Amino acid sequence: MKRYLKLVNFEVNRFLKLYLVLLGITILSQIIGVIVESQAYLKRANEVIYKDLIPKSEFIEQYGTMSFINITHSVWFTGPILACGVVLIIYVFFIWYRDWFGKNTFSYRLLMLPTARITIYIAKATTILLFVLGLVALQLLLLPVESQVLQLVVSSEFRTDLPIHAIVNSPNLGILFPNTFIEFVLYYGGGMAAVFVVFTVILFERSFRIKGIIYGILYCAASLLIFFAPLLVNAFMLNNYLYPRELFFLELAAGLIVLACAIWIGHFLLKNKIRV
Amino acid sequence: MRRYWKIISICLVTILVIGTFYIQSSFATSNSLNIGVEHVTGNEDELQNIVLYGNFSPNHHYLNQSFQMTNEETIDLTKLSFFQRVSGTGAPDPLEELIEKHKNFMRSKDLTPNQFFEDENAVVYAQIKDPYDLPVKDLTFEIEVLTKKSEDITAFQVDVPQKENYGWMRIVDVQVIDHELKVIVRGERAILRVYTFDMNKQQLVSDDTIASIPKVESSGSDLSIINDTYYSIQRQKYLLIKIEVFDKDRRYIDDIPNLIVNEFIVYDIENNQTKKIVKPNEIVESMDHSSAVHHSTVLIPSRTANGVEVSQYDIESDKWGETLSFDLSETKAVEGESFTKLMSGKLYTIHATTSGHTIVIGDLETGESLYEGKLKVTYQGAEQKNYRLYFHEIESVQ
Numbered sequence: 001m002k003r004y005l006k007l008v009n010f011e012v013n014r015f016l017k018l019y020l021v022l023l024g025i026t027i028l029s030q031i032i033g034v035i036v037e038s039q040a041y042l043k044r045a046n047e048v049i050y051k052d053l054i055p056k057s058e059f060i061e062q063y064g065t066m067s068f069i070n071i072t073h074s075v076w077f078t079g080p081i082l083a084c085g086v087v088l089i090i091y092v093f094f095i096w097y098r099d100w101f102g103k104n105t106f107s108y109r110l111l112m113l114p115t116a117r118i119t120i121y122i123a124k125a126t127t128i129l130l131f132v133l134g135l136v137a138l139q140l141l142l143l144p145v146e147s148q149v150l151q152l153v154v155s156s157e158f159r160t161d162l163p164i165h166a167i168v169n170s171p172n173l174g175i176l177f178p179n180t181f182i183e184f185v186l187y188y189g190g191g192m193a194a195v196f197v198v199f200t201v202i203l204f205e206r207s208f209r210i211k212g213i214i215y216g217i218l219y220c221a222a223s224l225l226i227f228f229a230p231l232l233v234n235a236f237m238l239n240n241y242l243y244p245r246e247l248f249f250l251e252l253a254a255g256l257i258v259l260a261c262a263i264w265i266g267h268f269l270l271k272n273k274i275r276v
Numbered sequence: 277m278r279r280y281w282k283i284i285s286i287c288l289v290t291i292l293v294i295g296t297f298y299i300q301s302s303f304a305t306s307n308s309l310n311i312g313v314e315h316v317t318g319n320e321d322e323l324q325n326i327v328l329y330g331n332f333s334p335n336h337h338y339l340n341q342s343f344q345m346t347n348e349e350t351i352d353l354t355k356l357s358f359f360q361r362v363s364g365t366g367a368p369d370p371l372e373e374l375i376e377k378h379k380n381f382m383r384s385k386d387l388t389p390n391q392f393f394e395d396e397n398a399v400v401y402a403q404i405k406d407p408y409d410l411p412v413k414d415l416t417f418e419i420e421v422l423t424k425k426s427e428d429i430t431a432f433q434v435d436v437p438q439k440e441n442y443g444w445m446r447i448v449d450v451q452v453i454d455h456e457l458k459v460i461v462r463g464e465r466a467i468l469r470v471y472t473f474d475m476n477k478q479q480l481v482s483d484d485t486i487a488s489i490p491k492v493e494s495s496g497s498d499l500s501i502i503n504d505t506y507y508s509i510q511r512q513k514y515l516l517i518k519i520e521v522f523d524k525d526r527r528y529i530d531d532i533p534n535l536i537v538n539e540f541i542v543y544d545i546e547n548n549q550t551k552k553i554v555k556p557n558e559i560v561e562s563m564d565h566s567s568a569v570h571h572s573t574v575l576i577p578s579r580t581a582n583g584v585e586v587s588q589y590d591i592e593s594d595k596w597g598e599t600l601s602f603d604l605s606e607t608k609a610v611e612g613e614s615f616t617k618l619m620s621g622k623l624y625t626i627h628a629t630t631s632g633h634t635i636v637i638g639d640l641e642t643g644e645s646l647y648e649g650k651l652k653v654t655y656q657g658a659e660q661k662n663y664r665l666y667f668h669e670i671e672s673v674q
Binding site: 012165170183239240 | 279280282283286287289290293294297298300301302308334339354355357358359362363364366375379383384656
């Protein structure tokens, strides 16, 4: 346990600076976005009301009121979320390859640690999970702050205040925050299973190099096939025999099998096949 | 432990924030939208056993919330719990019930109610195999019958006669009358046909055309069933068919085509007879999908300045009866936001007026108003004045 914590701490520290930069960009860009979008709305309101001489109520009728949903459609808001996502996806690869291609023979030292090698694998995955959930939490903390900023800029007659749970249900944010906690666990659990599969693909490549890429692709295809097997079999062989609830539990089982296989194969490769 | 403060703090903040969010939203969602009915006149018991379905947008906002309401509660349909959504089959209500009772029989079926029929003895399902697969060479009826007493399932297949004439076929209704199964099918070139099967011999007995539209060059046409057969799996005596022919094809030409034929036909399923409704002109306009057949009377609701009028046409005697009128106490109506449904001998209508929405329930046999109420909308704990509310379905539940 102590070794595991040490490794997680080590991995977190290695990425922390870049991570803080990502957090900073998100905070800045989204708050600027709230101000810019609100100003643009007010400017349009001014033009329509004072230049085109259309009454206020008619303007609201035509253009709608300003609410946080309008903000979530802007690039200022979605841009940093996408950027963080992309950086974290790249880091899923980088977290392994930096040990091989970084200074000195770091991978050699890491693999020689007096601990089960699977701990390294789990520690790296934990790091990714922590970073992802950290960003999700940041977004949740930012929403009330940004709502306050919106209230400062736009007067109440042009504004519809929405509670946080209504904002996160908007199409853009709904992906980050599923409706219920069970779905949250399922979606992010599914994401982590995908991270484990990618980790194992990387270990295939690190174990067998060029040949490993082919093994990795085959392994990846097999994992996808196992994961989607219940859906495919139900649609093409069973003529939609299963009801949604039955299909859900089969999918859950298939997901757990894929996850268990990824960890087991990863463990096997790290223990027996890995090259430095 | 001190050296791990960074990961410990990331963990703590994350768990606290995400945990609080989900705990809060589970409390918040249950009461964000509430629509109550304030009694104006009549018997409040009329509101029991009905469910209204609609959409709500607050304060000129494009946030759109679909809900279902009874006189006791409003349920936000976007906020059902995960297991509520997974355990549902997505099938319309009458089929949900069938799935609960006959789980295995209902597997691998198209879950559209008009392909099913249920009475006290049996559940019958009909489908046309691969209607969309081209080239159509396999247009085949597949019929399955579940006998309720013995729980036996019998299935048989019959080729569609003259199937080479059809590019596609869709089942409109399935009915069983004394061991005779009638499958009513809408086919290519706006044709409506009935195929009658002997269920004991598992054979096709006869096939007849109920209605068809003669092909007119460069015109558009439409044939539709206007009394609600889609959600019904019970016995029905009549189908109400609307035939429209336009002088231009609606699909290709931008300017509005003129209606050159607008006919209504009543089809008596049991006796396999059709009858054209000869109607006064003013009723033509209002005859749409809210029209219904009750016993042997066609009921056609229409909006008037004071409320709703229902024209009555008796199929058997071929006569127009007295027009029923249901007046509203508030008549300043808002365009386009009303919904009317005729169901089990009653009229249900919801009108948007300048001071909110009014619901009226009327008796179609006596022409009396049974209940009138005003809808009171609260959203996030505050009573709402500016909002949009649309209703699209009213169902009765037992």
